[in-house]
Amino acid sequence: MISCSIERLEEKIKAFSKFGDTGRGGVTRYSLSKEAIEARNEVKRRMEALGATVVTDDMANMYATIPGTEDLPAIMSGSHLDSVKQGGNYDGILGVLAAMEVVETIVKEKIPHRHPITVVVWTNEEGARFEPAMMSSGVICGKFDKEVMLASEAKDIPGYTFGEALEKSGFKGDVSNRMSPEKYKALIELHIEQGPVLEKEGYDIGVVEGVCGMINYEFTFRGQAGHAGTTPMKYRKDALYAAVKTIQYLHDELDQLDSKLVYTTGKISAHPNIHTIIPEEVKFTLDARHQNPEVIRQVLEIIHKIPKIVEKCEVSYEEAWSRKTVQFTPELVDFVEKSAKDYGYTNMRLYSGPGHDAQYVVDVIPTAMIFVPSVGGHSHCELEYTPLENCLKGANVLLRTLLYIDQH
Amino acid sequence: MISCSIERLEEKIKAFSKFGDTGRGGVTRYSLSKEAIEARNEVKRRMEALGATVVTDDMANMYATIPGTEDLPAIMSGSHLDSVKQGGNYDGILGVLAAMEVVETIVKEKIPHRHPITVVVWTNEEGARFEPAMMSSGVICGKFDKEVMLASEAKDIPGYTFGEALEKSGFKGDVSNRMSPEKYKALIELHIEQGPVLEKEGYDIGVVEGVCGMINYEFTFRGQAGHAGTTPMKYRKDALYAAVKTIQYLHDELDQLDSKLVYTTGKISAHPNIHTIIPEEVKFTLDARHQNPEVIRQVLEIIHKIPKIVEKCEVSYEEAWSRKTVQFTPELVDFVEKSAKDYGYTNMRLYSGPGHDAQYVVDVIPTAMIFVPSVGGHSHCELEYTPLENCLKGANVLLRTLLYIDQH
Numbered sequence: 001m002i003s004c005s006i007e008r009l010e011e012k013i014k015a016f017s018k019f020g021d022t023g024r025g026g027v028t029r030y031s032l033s034k035e036a037i038e039a040r041n042e043v044k045r046r047m048e049a050l051g052a053t054v055v056t057d058d059m060a061n062m063y064a065t066i067p068g069t070e071d072l073p074a075i076m077s078g079s080h081l082d083s084v085k086q087g088g089n090y091d092g093i094l095g096v097l098a099a100m101e102v103v104e105t106i107v108k109e110k111i112p113h114r115h116p117i118t119v120v121v122w123t124n125e126e127g128a129r130f131e132p133a134m135m136s137s138g139v140i141c142g143k144f145d146k147e148v149m150l151a152s153e154a155k156d157i158p159g160y161t162f163g164e165a166l167e168k169s170g171f172k173g174d175v176s177n178r179m180s181p182e183k184y185k186a187l188i189e190l191h192i193e194q195g196p197v198l199e200k201e202g203y204d205i206g207v208v209e210g211v212c213g214m215i216n217y218e219f220t221f222r223g224q225a226g227h228a229g230t231t232p233m234k235y236r237k238d239a240l241y242a243a244v245k246t247i248q249y250l251h252d253e254l255d256q257l258d259s260k261l262v263y264t265t266g267k268i269s270a271h272p273n274i275h276t277i278i279p280e281e282v283k284f285t286l287d288a289r290h291q292n293p294e295v296i297r298q299v300l301e302i303i304h305k306i307p308k309i310v311e312k313c314e315v316s317y318e319e320a321w322s323r324k325t326v327q328f329t330p331e332l333v334d335f336v337e338k339s340a341k342d343y344g345y346t347n348m349r350l351y352s353g354p355g356h357d358a359q360y361v362v363d364v365i366p367t368a369m370i371f372v373p374s375v376g377g378h379s380h381c382e383l384e385y386t387p388l389e390n391c392l393k394g395a396n397v398l399l400r401t402l403l404y405i406d407q408h
Numbered sequence: 409m410i411s412c413s414i415e416r417l418e419e420k421i422k423a424f425s426k427f428g429d430t431g432r433g434g435v436t437r438y439s440l441s442k443e444a445i446e447a448r449n450e451v452k453r454r455m456e457a458l459g460a461t462v463v464t465d466d467m468a469n470m471y472a473t474i475p476g477t478e479d480l481p482a483i484m485s486g487s488h489l490d491s492v493k494q495g496g497n498y499d500g501i502l503g504v505l506a507a508m509e510v511v512e513t514i515v516k517e518k519i520p521h522r523h524p525i526t527v528v529v530w531t532n533e534e535g536a537r538f539e540p541a542m543m544s545s546g547v548i549c550g551k552f553d554k555e556v557m558l559a560s561e562a563k564d565i566p567g568y569t570f571g572e573a574l575e576k577s578g579f580k581g582d583v584s585n586r587m588s589p590e591k592y593k594a595l596i597e598l599h600i601e602q603g604p605v606l607e608k609e610g611y612d613i614g615v616v617e618g619v620c621g622m623i624n625y626e627f628t629f630r631g632q633a634g635h636a637g638t639t640p641m642k643y644r645k646d647a648l649y650a651a652v653k654t655i656q657y658l659h660d661e662l663d664q665l666d667s668k669l670v671y672t673t674g675k676i677s678a679h680p681n682i683h684t685i686i687p688e689e690v691k692f693t694l695d696a697r698h699q700n701p702e703v704i705r706q707v708l709e710i711i712h713k714i715p716k717i718v719e720k721c722e723v724s725y726e727e728a729w730s731r732k733t734v735q736f737t738p739e740l741v742d743f744v745e746k747s748a749k750d751y752g753y754t755n756m757r758l759y760s761g762p763g764h765d766a767q768y769v770v771d772v773i774p775t776a777m778i779f780v781p782s783v784g785g786h787s788h789c790e791l792e793y794t795p796l797e798n799c800l801k802g803a804n805v806l807l808r809t810l811l812y813i814d815q816h
Contacts, residue, residue, distance in 0.1 A: 194638045226604070227603055227761060229622065230760075230782075232605060232667075233663070241655070248653070255641070262636065264685075266648075266683045270676050274675060275675045320683070
């Protein structure tokens with residue numbers, strides 16, 4: 001069976017790891033930064049060398065298209081090439097490089113295809129410098145207001161906006177180039193899992209059925225400050241102890257729900273946070289994700305059962321944000337699974353925990369995703385790593401999936 | 409029975425509340441600041457008007473002494489006049505003002521006394537700008553190295569030392585003026601309780617038997633960071649959950665010990681403290697205080713029983729500092745109690761949770777303390793308040809205690 005080239009894929013990964021290289025095995029490549037522009041130019045140069053026509057839309061999303069044998073909408077694949085601060089060499093960029101390798105294989109091997117094939121690079125997926133994440137796929141899919149996004153300020157330079165960075169980038173194109181159902185037939189995004197499941201369970205390929213629904217709540221406990229040395233225990237209103245009891249309650253209850261539920265208390269703060277003062281206010285966050293909305297409903301039920309007063313402290317909470325479960329296009333998910341099986345790659349169906357550009361695109365055109373394993377589950381850090389063989393397997397599944405789509 | 413003047417005491421409290429007035433019911437009067445110097449000058453002016461001789465020692469501790477009828481060591485009373493940032497009008501300064509009012513009563517009422525009587529102002533009790541707390545009583549009682557203290561840097565101005573502030577203050581005197589057993593017979597320090605016990609239990613006067621022993625530990629939990637959306641619960645090493653379990657364990661076990669034990673987890677931090685990341689490191693502090701060293705030993709036993717691994721996270725801890733229980737001079741403690749009873753004031757024996765200059769002085773000369781109630785237990789804040797009647801009761805107990813000492 002036809003395969004992408006492991007040598008070429010390795011060369012691509014190495015070449016692009018230079019753009020924003022931290023010197024410690026990772027990259028810092030903020031969206032539209034000098035390093036990201038260099039990486040974009042390299043994508044453009046390589047795609048044009050393969051015969052692609054490259055255009056950008058008004059959010060600088062970049063589309064590099066090779067023609068098909070018929071006048072049909074293009075099949076897209078790609079991801080993003082921006083990173084978080086001191087991120088890794090795989091998150092995002094691997095989806096771009098795998099799509100480029102697939103196109104290169106198709107061109108070099110002269111694999112017939114009816115539809116044009118497009119490598120897409122989405123602008124500012126990470127939201128690491130200009131919030132929010134998935135900004136530009138979000139704008140063109142109607143999730144965000146473009147004017148608000150253009151005004152998004154850099155976290156490091158007050159007053160410097162995403163709009164200004166866009167103007168300067170040289171990649172701002174025409175609104176008419178935006179992805180649309182008239183011009184594009186489907187999107188397949190390859191990405192690293194960013195979690196440990198595929199590696200720990202021993203699978204080559206994740207067949208991504210969708211993106212988990214999630215809720216993020218912030219809890220606040222209001223007690224009373226007091227001197228650690230003078231306030232008898234019976235008179236205390238210790239906001240940290242109230243928070244501790246509530247976190248324990250959440251664990252006890254949430255552990256009863258479906259084992260695929262993940263929930264995290266990632267952030268905690270105490271005020272005044274002095275070792276000799278009883279905490280008067282404590283806040284913590286709860287992030288909970290599951291593919292099944294019914295399980296998320298059960299999580300909410302557990303949250304709503306928290307008493308208004310815990311350990312004499314007032315409890316309040318509010319939803320910081322939430323996301324409904326996103327379902328990818330079942331036919332495409334089946335193609336991904338079938339492609340993995342065709343190659344004899346072990347695979348499992350799963351839902352993505354993190355968000356991806358694909359979750360917005362699926363509202364506009366048929367979409368699915370392919371995951372490859374993340375060693376140790378590391379992501380958004382320099383330790384991020386996917387063995388080359390796994391990258392190749394992902395590229396092969398992508399190639400075959402695109403060809404299945406082409407044939408249907 | 410003779411009483412101090414409630415009008416004069418009220419005038420003193422109001423007058424001194426101007427030095428560093430925040431305009432919101434409290435003061436910021438860092439040690440040796442312009443505001444503190446103004447307050448010192450006012451103490452000096454008023455004491456000299458009462459016939460006192462005022463000297464300072466090499467740490468700017470100030471001694472204002474009226475003569476007795478015999479050539480005997482002086483009996484001291486006083487406290488400090490510096491405050492924390494946005495502190496109250498009672499912590500420290502009330503002990504100075506009560507001593508001044510007692511001397512004024514003795515002078516105006518011509519109460520005979522054999523011993524000279526000294527109003528003392530200790531320099532930098534709070535350690536709010538120059539660490540540590542109780543710096544100057546500590547130096548003259550041999551607890552701290554003077555050169556190290558002189559080099560203590562201001563928290564707000566890098567490089568600006570306590571020594572420089574001392575030179576500028578105009579209150580640096582001679583080492584020969586230091587408090588010593590040859591020159592001083594005893595110290596009684598009046599102070600606000602800084603806790604809620606006297607008020608809640610309905611007592612006028614706290615007869616302070618000593619200062620609680622304490623330990624302060626810092627605990628560290630090391631887990632593994634991971635994405636909130638991609639790491640199944642079974643693979644997690646959640647440092648915050650390990651900390652939560654341990655705090656709960658500490659509460660469960662420590663609550664079995666003597667009910668006078670107070671313990672506090674005042675400070676907590678999580679790293680990286682991001683709502684979508686499983687905490688990889690969490691630290692919290694444990695402060696525990698009790699007058700009986702055996703109870704502190706039991707606390708340590710409970711700490712030592714914490715497993716090395718909790719919820720798959722590594723646990724470590726270390727003592728940040730500790731203090732042995734300080735016992736005040738029993739004869740003087742009895743005098744305080746007797747004085748309160750003489751006036752018919754309700755009173756209870758207790759141990760101080762916070763530290764005071766008196767705890768260092770007791771190693772040099774006989775010492776005891778008098779507490780007056782803190783409404784709501786508030787201290788080190790602008791809400792700090794002791795009703796005038798309670799202040800007067802404290803001053804009266806101080807007067808009578810000094811006279812008991814004078815007679816023995």
